[in-house]
Amino acid sequence: MTTATSNSYTLDTLTGQIGPVVSDAEIKQLDAAYLLPVYSRLPITLVRGAGSRVWDADGKEYLDFLAGIAVNTLGHCHPKLVAAIQEQAATLMHTSGYYFTAPVAKLAEKLTKLAGMDRVFFGNSGAEAIECAIKIARKHAKSYGGPSKFGIVAAQMSFHGRTLAAVTATGQPKYSAPFAPVVQGFTHVPFNDIAALEAAVTEDTCAVLLEPIQGEGGIYPAHKPYLEAARALCDKHDALLIFDEVQTGIARTGKWFAYEHYGVVPDLLTSAKGLGGGFPIGACLARGEAAETLVPGDHGSTYGGNPLACAAAMAVLETIEEEHLLANSHAMGAYFVHRLNEKPFRDKLTDIRALGLMIGIELKAPDAKRVLLAAMERGLLMSAIGDHTLRIVPPLNVSQPEIDQALAILVGIV
Numbered sequence: 001m002t003t004a005t006s007n008s009y010t011l012d013t014l015t016g017q018i019g020p021v022v023s024d025a026e027i028k029q030l031d032a033a034y035l036l037p038v039y040s041r042l043p044i045t046l047v048r049g050a051g052s053r054v055w056d057a058d059g060k061e062y063l064d065f066l067a068g069i070a071v072n073t074l075g076h077c078h079p080k081l082v083a084a085i086q087e088q089a090a091t092l093m094h095t096s097g098y099y100f101t102a103p104v105a106k107l108a109e110k111l112t113k114l115a116g117m118d119r120v121f122f123g124n125s126g127a128e129a130i131e132c133a134i135k136i137a138r139k140h141a142k143s144y145g146g147p148s149k150f151g152i153v154a155a156q157m158s159f160h161g162r163t164l165a166a167v168t169a170t171g172q173p174k175y176s177a178p179f180a181p182v183v184q185g186f187t188h189v190p191f192n193d194i195a196a197l198e199a200a201v202t203e204d205t206c207a208v209l210l211e212p213i214q215g216e217g218g219i220y221p222a223h224k225p226y227l228e229a230a231r232a233l234c235d236k237h238d239a240l241l242i243f244d245e246v247q248t249g250i251a252r253t254g255k256w257f258a259y260e261h262y263g264v265v266p267d268l269l270t271s272a273k274g275l276g277g278g279f280p281i282g283a284c285l286a287r288g289e290a291a292e293t294l295v296p297g298d299h300g301s302t303y304g305g306n307p308l309a310c311a312a313a314m315a316v317l318e319t320i321e322e323e324h325l326l327a328n329s330h331a332m333g334a335y336f337v338h339r340l341n342e343k344p345f346r347d348k349l350t351d352i353r354a355l356g357l358m359i360g361i362e363l364k365a366p367d368a369k370r371v372l373l374a375a376m377e378r379g380l381l382m383s384a385i386g387d388h389t390l391r392i393v394p395p396l397n398v399s400q401p402e403i404d405q406a407l408a409i410l411v412g413i414v
């Protein structure tokens with residue numbers, strides 16, 4: 001079946017393809033032949049999505065509880081997000097940073113207010129937001145210390161992205177070792193270990209960089225005293241506290257940003273993933289002196305936060321408010337965890353770590369990959385972290401019946 005989308009393009013609604021239709025086998029061949037092989041893809045080709053559901057090339061339906069790795073905040077193809085993108089694309093898509101535009105200015109105001117910050121820089125991804133935060137911390141330190149004040153203390157098992165500075169910041173050597181020599185000045189300490197943090201932060205530290213909940217590391221929330229200690233150490237040593245909320249931000253945990261659960265306010269806050277609801281955008285938010293550090297010429301990005309990306313992000317933020325998705329994230333997360341604590345799950349799990357709709361399930365058996373594939377076979381998408389942990393990060397508008405359906409699939413296979 002085909003639908004005309006414009007004078008020259010035709011959308012095949014069965015395959016989700018625009019232009020000449022290629023078969024599923026051909027798609028897989030082209031992918032294998034022409035893409036740099038950096039992803040181990042699962043064996044399905046996704047064609048279209050609606051709400052919490054996606055469909056593959058054979059027409060099979062899945063509950064998408066990975067949501068593009070905590071990105072599809074509003075689910076797939078939410079009409080308000082689609083309309084905002086269509087309207088902005090037909091009006092003004094991209095201009096560069098040379099000019100003022102309304103979508104960028106309005107999003108800057110909205111996001112900084114929601115985040116409790118003063119200013120924002122928009123980029124295209126989480127890694128770019130981290131790069132910006134690192135550059136601010138390094139420059140800011142120049143006014144407080146000598147040439148040796150460039151140390152950045154981060155946590156083991158953290159994840160901050162794939163650019164060279166971001167993989168260096170990431171506390172998992174497998175991501176950075178192949179690309180050595182890495183960026184100077186990073187040290188990694190065990191997460192949630194106050195004594196180790198105290199030992200590592202000195203007058204040569206320019207920043208402490210932490211995720212309030214380690215996402216790629218296995219869904220491990222920080223302890224409140226740990227983040228409080230990080231704040232106090234930064235204050236003592238004139239260092240900036242950076243919270244990486246690329247995964248935890250934008251209502252994922254039931255609050256706009258996870259730091260609000262802790263009452264510990266960072267100087268720099270990174271956001272991406274859920275912010276655009278599927279449209280690429282990243283943000284480095286800053287307050288106080290950190291917000292006054294960069295001057296014209298210090299930083300930039302050709303695409304970063306263009307009118308189209310900002311219109312998409314504004315639609316995401318407004319829809320979260322209009323549809324009360326902070327409350328839904330909190331309530332559905334609590335319901336999910338409540339059900340997982342009941343039999344028969346209770347006996348199969350060693351731990352459930354969750355805040356809102358950021359849920360890590362630790363299996364007794366080192367079986368996460370098998371469970372992931374079996375769930376996919378039965379129509380549920382999630383991700384596995386290591387051998388034991390399943391990560392569940394559904395859209396923030398997920399419903400109780402959808403969670404019941406996911407649990408009914410999981411019950412037979414964990």
Ligand SMILES: Cc1ncc(COP(=O)(O)O)c(C=O)c1O
Nearest residue numbers: 125126127159160161215246247
């Ligand atoms: C906490 C955190 N920071 C940074 C990143 C990198 O984001 P991106 O892949 O958009 O560059 C990720 C991605 O998973 C992340 O989880």
